Amino acid sequence: MKHSLLSVLALTAASAVTAQDLPNIQTDNDWFKSGETTIQELIARQANTGRAKNVILMIADGNGVGTNYATRLYVGQQKGKLGEEEVLPYETPDYHSALVKTYNINAQTPDSAPTAGAMNTGVKQRFNLINLTGDAIHDDCSTVAGNELTTFAEIVEGMGKSVGIVSTARLTHATPAAVYSKTANRNWEDSVPEGCTAQKDIAAQMIDAMTSGMLDIALGGGSRYFTPKDAATPNGGTGRRADGADLIADAKEAGIQYASNLEELNALDMSKPILGLWTDSHTSYEADRPATEPSLTDMTRTAIDFLSQNDEGFYLEIEAGRVDHANHAGNFARTAADGMIWTEAVALADEMTNDEDTLIIVTADHEHAIAFNGYCGRGTPIHGLCYGIAKEGEMHSDELNLADDGKPYSVITYTNGSGTILKQGEGKNDFSGSRPDVTQEEATDLDYLQQALIPMSSETHSGEDVAVYAKGPWAHLIDGTLEQNVIFHVMNHAINAE
Template sequence: MTLQATARAAAATLALLFPMAAHAAGADPAAALQAALAKAPNAAPARNVILFIGDGMGVSTVTAARILEGQRGGRDGPSNNLAFETLPDGGLVRTYSQNALVTDSANGASAITTGVRTVNGALGVDGGTRRGVCEPARFVESIARRAKREQGKAVGVVSTASITDATPAALYAHAADRDWHDDTGLPPEARAAGCKDIASQLVDAPDEVRMDVALGGGLAHFIPTVIGGARKDARDLVAAWKAHDGAVFVQDAAALEQAAKGEGQILGLFAPDHMLRETGRAARARQIPTLAQMTAAAITRLSRAPQGYVLLVEGAHIDKAHHAGLVAEALNETVELSKAVAVAREMTDSADTLIIVTADHSHGLVINGGDRDEPVLGFIGGSDDEPRLAGDGKPLPILTYATGPGGPPAGEARADQTGLDIAAADQVRQAGVRLGSAAHAGEDVPAYADGPAAYLIRGSMDQPYLFQVMRHALRLPLDAPAK
């Protein structure tokens, strides 16, 4: 089966595969209770761990995406379930950083993957780090690096962002500044103190911790300016990757599918910087893999590892679309993450594979109300042509942002959007306060889980606790051995 066919099949058969999920809101409540009572905790060790991070995927984003997916499928939106909402265990996760009430992706991903909070803007380092100050003594190890070094597991990372972006980089790199993507962003004093740019860390990693699969965007950070890249040190990191025994480099879906059948380590870079959002990919670049296809390829390759694997999959454009005020795109990308989770569930066995789905932080998306059957991307009340009017005499969208580029300019009132197609993918959504980029939000984010140790994902949790659950599931010792 091709990667594309696998993705389609997983989405189509999800309801058949998981009909009795304990938390499925659309299920009969009595049946859901019986399923929960019948489910025994899985206390066995995990052979594999798959961590999904929906960047910026707060509770309101999940709710709105659930409704949108259901409505597009001709179903009742509020009682619909995204693939990860049928995972039987879950809770809420607190997301603050060492120095801020509201975290960014660097600290959020680091807290999850290393068990250590750091400052906003830094990744793979401890909480005493000062952003931009290189101190190798403050490096901390991720769950993937430990699993490979101590247990011989295969490791992989997948993202729709540049593979050097904060969330994927937290799995394999140490950086006092998330902007050290390549040599042009690395200050001379940091280089002198022993720090390397993030792209170099991915390629130059020792065999004992090197990623076996790395898929995403960011090609420019790996190649020199003379061949269209960003690097000024003349290093060709793609060539350096391929110089390793059996390692391969791919740039399209067909090549990725073929490489996944082999034994070599795979680097796939499908865009100069971040990959296209799904609407752009589907319209202009179908040869580029979807998040679900990249997930399938990574699992195909990693699952042949004798000792199992650890995989991080990020849906990056949820956050990036939210920042731009593009709510339709953010919800589309949440649905794409759901498809990737469906693929992972189809390709793995919950008896030996722990799957966790969570977010690094939330966004200020607000669900203002509306009738149950109204299009979630539209206005409150009636049809989009004749919506009910708010107190200012203007229609109010069901979804708005607390902050963002859709806020009114200083001294001006909220715009009247009567007659506009506010559901369009490129339509900037209204916000309460105008900011050039919508701000992250600080409320707790959801976590969903299934598999070994999933029963430990419950209640109110601190973000580093997720690392401890993964560590326990893999039976890694509490303290990492000295590097």
């Protein structure tokens, strides 16, 4: 009876006040009007239940909810805004969204290999393994046979579609390898243990995928794993393959075109398979990338142009791998620069495709141990020190907030990493010390490492949820809080819908 009465009272109160009855200072407010606009856009949104001809899975490695928040502010501030009001290309009402649980079947904090594998097979996997069932054991080659999972790329190739990979990491690294590889150890990039006959190394698997016609275009870094040990790579370094195989030569002999820089990429014939490797290892951070090296947007444009020639459609996985690496380094300035061009790649992929027949899914594989400090005023540089909140206007005050030690602090810190405030003493496990005093100029320098607490040579992932955004056929299935492997099932349903 009590609940019924409360419901009636709430309904009466709701009907007693409408937007038309509100004062002009409220309804004329820009925030109020923008909220009404958003509601109308959401009301007008219609579910697309057609069959997806194309699927683009875009993974910003390590770009969890926190990292994405910081990237949003950085992008907005680069445009001269205060930052928080920026809307990233995939944060608009025409994208559906959800939260994603990223754990591996045996790990609370996930690794990129099984997270990417879950998205490419529909099955959650073990830490450090790629595209094998939970019965496979890490680093044990004897458990590979019989536990191999079928990938989304293999499914769409059987439908006559083309397949492509774009990554700013090595093409043999965890996330891109999940498109084509099955391995008991993600680190078997150029070799497997002696006596292991159940699988090839990841680089060899990639060339097999290209020569068989399953993989049509692959653009990224990592030429050293395709080149014989001590032999010169096309990028000025030396190879690492102890078996002496020259996989780049094998690819060329099989009719696959090869490019080692932007000029060579632009000169290729778009009618034949393409392999592009710009660096010996991972590609350059965007903040350091030379003009001769293709950017993430350059690779995205080329891949979509190439794959769109297939009338049956395509599957393309695009990874911004170095967002993850800069987070591991505790260097948010480079994280942000790679995050910014990532958002441009998403916008470009959307622009180059048709919402009616292309499902675009934008997500991350995991988050990092990134944390945000308060209480900062609007407009505080997201990668800098925390300014106070002003009493008037929107912009921050000119005074830096101070911690109880009397020193300013940055907006972003990491809970662990090489930027630790603790200093090592004489013993291996002897750490002590206090925070250094940092200026705003120092904190916003490209090479600055955000302060961290727990000392580690490389900052770790975290187990927090990540977000997923989707538009196109069956994008409305992205909703609520999902297990990460469900992303595969959305893609698979979309390409098979009647």
